[in-house]
Amino acid sequence: MIEVLGVSKNYGAQKALDNVSLRFPAGRVTILAGPSGSGKSTLLKILNRLVEPDSGRVTIDGVDIRSQVPEELRRSLGWVIQSTGLFPHFTVAENIATVPRLLKWPAPRVDARVAQLVDLVRLPRSFLTKYPHELSGGEAQRVGVARALGADPPVLLMDEPFGSLDPQTRLALQDEFLNLQAQLKKTVILVTHELDEALKLGDFLALLDQGSLLAFDTPERLQGRGGRIETFLGREYELKLLSRHHPLSPTPGNEGPSSRDLLVEMIAGGQPSVLTAAGRTVTFADLIPKAPQ
Amino acid sequence: MKRAPLWLAPVLWLAGFVLLVLYLDSFLATGLFQPRRRLPQLAWEHLQLTLGAFVFGAIPALGLFLLQRRAGPGFLKGFLHRVSIFTETVPTVALLALLIPLAGYGNLPILLALGIYGIFPLYTALDGGFRSIPRQILENASGLGFNPRQRLWKIELPLALPVLWAGVRTTLVNLTAAATLGATVGAGGFGAPIIAGIRSSDPLLILQGALPSAFLALAFDSLSYSRTGPDAPVRARRLRS
Numbered sequence: 210m211i212e213v214l215g216v217s218k219n220y221g222a223q224k225a226l227d228n229v230s231l232r233f234p235a236g237r238v239t240i241l242a243g244p245s246g247s248g249k250s251t252l253l254k255i256l257n258r259l260v261e262p263d264s265g266r267v268t269i270d271g272v273d274i275r276s277q278v279p280e281e282l283r284r285s286l287g288w289v290i291q292s293t294g295l296f297p298h299f300t301v302a303e304n305i306a307t308v309p310r311l312l313k314w315p316a317p318r319v320d321a322r323v324a325q326l327v328d329l330v331r332l333p334r335s336f337l338t339k340y341p342h343e344l345s346g347g348e349a350q351r352v353g354v355a356r357a358l359g360a361d362p363p364v365l366l367m368d369e370p371f372g373s374l375d376p377q378t379r380l381a382l383q384d385e386f387l388n389l390q391a392q393l394k395k396t397v398i399l400v401t402h403e404l405d406e407a408l409k410l411g412d413f414l415a416l417l418d419q420g421s422l423l424a425f426d427t428p429e430r431l432q433g434r435g436g437r438i439e440t441f442l443g444r445e446y447e448l449k450l451l452s453r454h455h456p457l458s459p460t461p462g463n464e465g466p467s468s469r470d471l472l473v474e475m476i477a478g479g480q481p482s483v484l485t486a487a488g489r490t491v492t493f494a495d496l497i498p499k500a501p502q
Numbered sequence: 503m504k505r506a507p508l509w510l511a512p513v514l515w516l517a518g519f520v521l522l523v524l525y526l527d528s529f530l531a532t533g534l535f536q537p538r539r540r541l542p543q544l545a546w547e548h549l550q551l552t553l554g555a556f557v558f559g560a561i562p563a564l565g566l567f568l569l570q571r572r573a574g575p576g577f578l579k580g581f582l583h584r585v586s587i588f589t590e591t592v593p594t595v596a597l598l599a600l601l602i603p604l605a606g607y608g609n610l611p612i613l614l615a616l617g618i619y620g621i622f623p624l625y626t627a628l629d630g631g632f633r634s635i636p637r638q639i640l641e642n643a644s645g646l647g648f649n650p651r652q653r654l655w656k657i658e659l660p661l662a663l664p665v666l667w668a669g670v671r672t673t674l675v676n677l678t679a680a681a682t683l684g685a686t687v688g689a690g691g692f693g694a695p696i697i698a699g700i701r702s703s704d705p706l707l708i709l710q711g712a713l714p715s716a717f718l719a720l721a722f723d724s725l726s727y728s729r730t731g732p733d734a735p736v737r738a739r740r741l742r743s
Contacts, residue, residue, distance in 0.1 A: 280647045280648065281647070282647075283644070283645060283646060284646070288642070288645040288646050290642060290645070294638055296639065296642075296643070296657060297639075297661070298660045307646055308646055311647050311652070
């Protein structure tokens with residue numbers, strides 16, 4: 210578990226982070242959300258020591274991260290940023306092999322791991338010899354995720370990972386990310402400024418504003434808090450929350466249409482019910498999340 | 503389509519250069535200029551002058567660049583940049599004349615003058631090459647766990663190389679041409695027949711120095727280091743369009 214304790218950071222006279230404390234739950238996805246300049250990217254970079262805080266500390270499983278050589282710490286924390294971050298002079302295989310090679314794994318083990326990862330992110334093996342400029346944005350970002358998973362780190366740090374993609378590709382990659390996370394159960398800390406993305410991907414939401422932590426909770430428990438939280442979440446927050454509820458999925462998950470999708474269909478059809486492709490009738494009452502979350 | 507190997511162009515140019523030197527030497531063997539030397543001898547001297555001057559320029563250029571890298575942005579950086587520009591603006595002929603009292607006649611003043619002349623393009627190539635790397639890639643390298651030394655050798659240097667290499671080539675081409683000025687202060691090389699030809703109004707003699715010098719410059723210009731490196735995308739795109 211990663212714990213941030215009273216971390217502050219100033220850039221000159223500007224406060225980037227002001228006494229922020231929070232715990233990132235292990236095996237879950239925590240979203241760092243906030244407007245630009247809120248300090249969310251700074252906080253992410255403090256976790257892998259790309260930025261050193263002025264005060265406060267960060268511990269991983271109780272151990273202060275400053276007790277480790279920065280490079281070794283970083284190799285244990287997967288790192289994904291927008292798709293521009295692939296090394297242009299490395300092939301796809303070399304990009305994915307980056308961290309295992311830095312860790313000096315023997316070549317056969319590196320090759321096996323690269324093959325495994327390229328399958329995991331569902332790219333054909335023939336891509337291994339391509340260069341980043343030959344990839345589409347979505348393909349490049351899959352390589353980015355595979356590279357971050359290189360040495361199977363328990364933690365993934367992601368800074369706007371789907372930010373530079375077109376909307377369709379972004380939605381598809383978000384779905385793939387959720388499927389991957391259901392298998393891998395990494396501790397994911399993901400920075401985004403888009404609320405829709407935060408609600409789709411996050412188990413927990415940390416709201417940052419002007420360097421201070423406004424709130425940290427599950428998205429469901431953030432509704433109705435009022436004040437600056439409500440201002441940030443916006444007037445349609447309750448509606449957006451419905452996209453996290455999937456009344457047709459037998460187990461909690463994201464399979465099937467969300468309550469929000471179904472509500473749209475009902476309104477469009479002018480009926481308080483909708484007939485799904487599977488022949489099931491969903492009524493308005495089914496759309497409302499029941500269990501307290 | 504199978505493409506020609508990288509070494510082919512420089513080897514062909516070099517072969518052309520050698521043949522040209524031998525050919526011109528065969529019918530102008532009794533060179534009219536002083537001291538009398540055969541063309542292959544002058545070719546060897548010219549090569550030594552050019553490469554020697556390159557090293558004389560590369561050392562201070564690298565020093566300036568490392569200083570600037572250490573200093574980071576700010577006053578010193580601008581100052582160092584201006585120093586490197588200044589070395590370019592001094593006319594080489596004037597510099598040669600000024601260096602004679604210090605370095606005397608012969609090869610030393612021309613090596614020094616050409617070395618100074620080479621500082622600016624090499625410094626600019628180093629600076630431009632490293633600055634052409636997107637900041638995000640550097641941050642990504644650090645974020646993934648490259649230490650500063652690994653980052654320099656595995657990420658920065660390969661990515662800076664296309665610009666750096668272009669600068670090296672241009673510098674070699676310029677120095678090859680400028681090295682002919684050495685004859686004015688008694689150094690050897692292809693300058694000797696050119697100066698003698700000017701004095702005796704003999705265009706053939708001038709050509710005897712100028713043509714091989716031009717071929718040598720073209721041989722330097724044809725040096726390339728990689729087809730799959732970071733400039734490969736640019737080339738691939740150029741070929742496709």
